[in-house]
Amino acid sequence: MKWSEFCIQTTNEAVEPISNILHEAGASGVVIEDPRDLEREQAPLGEIYELNPEDYPEEGVRVKAYLPVNSFLAETVDEIKESINNLTTFQIDIGRNEVTMSEINEEDWATAWKKYYKPVKISEKITIIPTWEEYEPVSSDEIIIEMDPGMAFGTGTHPTTVLSIQALEQYLEKGDKVLDVGAGSGILSVASVLLGASHAYAFDLDDIAVKSTGLNAELNNVQDQVTSKKNNLLEGIEMEADLIVSNILAEIIVQFTDDAFNRVKPGGYFITCGIISGKKEDVRESLIQSGFEIVETNKMEDWISIIAKKPE
Incomplete structure (x- = not known):
């Protein structure tokens, strides 16, 4: 062909x-x-x-x-x-x-x-490698995530993915239930479980994304702790989560900050990324109007991540 x-x-x-x-x-x-x-x-x-x-x-x-x-x-x-x-x-x-x-x-x-696609170290603990590359961990507590870029939307090299995983490493607590909205390749769901989450639920509207998340969960032996489902943002989702993460466009994030506030537990976090610098204030305002408190804002190149917390 x-x-x-x-x-x-x-x-x-x-x-x-x-x-x-x-x-x-x-x-x-x-x-x-x-x-x-x-x-x-x-x-x-x-x-x-x-x-x-x-x-x-x-x-x-x-x-x-x-x-x-x-x-x-x-x-x-x-x-x-x-x-x-x-x-x-x-x-x-x-x-x-x-x-x-x-x-x-x-x-x-x-x-x-x-x-x-080469191995990439994206946080203090996490290194992402494509499936065909050999890589030896440099420390005993290093977490290795294998990815298959042939089906993936993101392989860890993009700043928005790096910012998201760095925030997960900082704010995710052992045993947390995580909702990954706009999951793409499922890399954030996989990372969440490897960092100690009890379960990650990955939602995406694209069939390829749903399948890709499943494949990458299997590659990393976390398929029993990652549920991949076709869904429009948090529409119709009733479960409560300790943490919600979303690495998608700012224009989409502002559409469901109310739903995120309703689905995350008091004291829980909403990690948002995929935000270009010019859209930062739009997302901040939407999060605050929904009831969140802004905890932290980080930047890498032209991209912003905003971590918000639901008051206890």
Whole structure:
């Protein structure tokens, strides 16, 4: 089978929404070429190993997806372009928005994208590794999370994922029940359980995300403690949680801060991420109006995480 490589030059801000658009369009794997990953090679946390600078653009970010060459390809590409252009209605900067297409053989596609995924240390305790990489823990208390990027929305290298897991490491208590809203690959659910949560419930509207969470839970032997379910945010969810985490767009977070307040126990936390700097005050205001107290705000590159607490 032949595959078509869809490549778009965009901004760091637009990477996650564009990646979701591509997955929803049936892309078999997404590659993100972000030169900021090279800068993080030297950082004490967020360190990525063995990346080649020649594989990355000098400016902006390239997002690549692989689509099967068939009679529907042209229509699919047009729909993708339209969805990406529509991101501007959410005040998301899509940058140059330059799209190129090229054909690639299946055997080349199956191995080429793997060079972009290397072990990455993202917090004091947690290191994320792709399934095919060998890695030896450097300390006895290091937590290793295996991920399969072939089905994933996020593999731990993006700042929003790093911020989310660092917050989980700080605020999650042993035995907590966790709700992961907009779970994507399920990485935050898996991390929650490995950090001591009794159970994590992962919710996402996308079928691929639901399946990906299940696969990654199995990879890390936590399938009995992670429940993956198709659901629209917290709609219809009645259970109470000790902690809620959500790494999605700010425009989506503000839609369910009331539901989050009602579902988290008194004294519990709501970890929000996926917030660009320009949207920070919108999220803060929504959280406060729902009844939360803002505990902490953190920043990595252009991204913000806000940790809120429900008063006891």
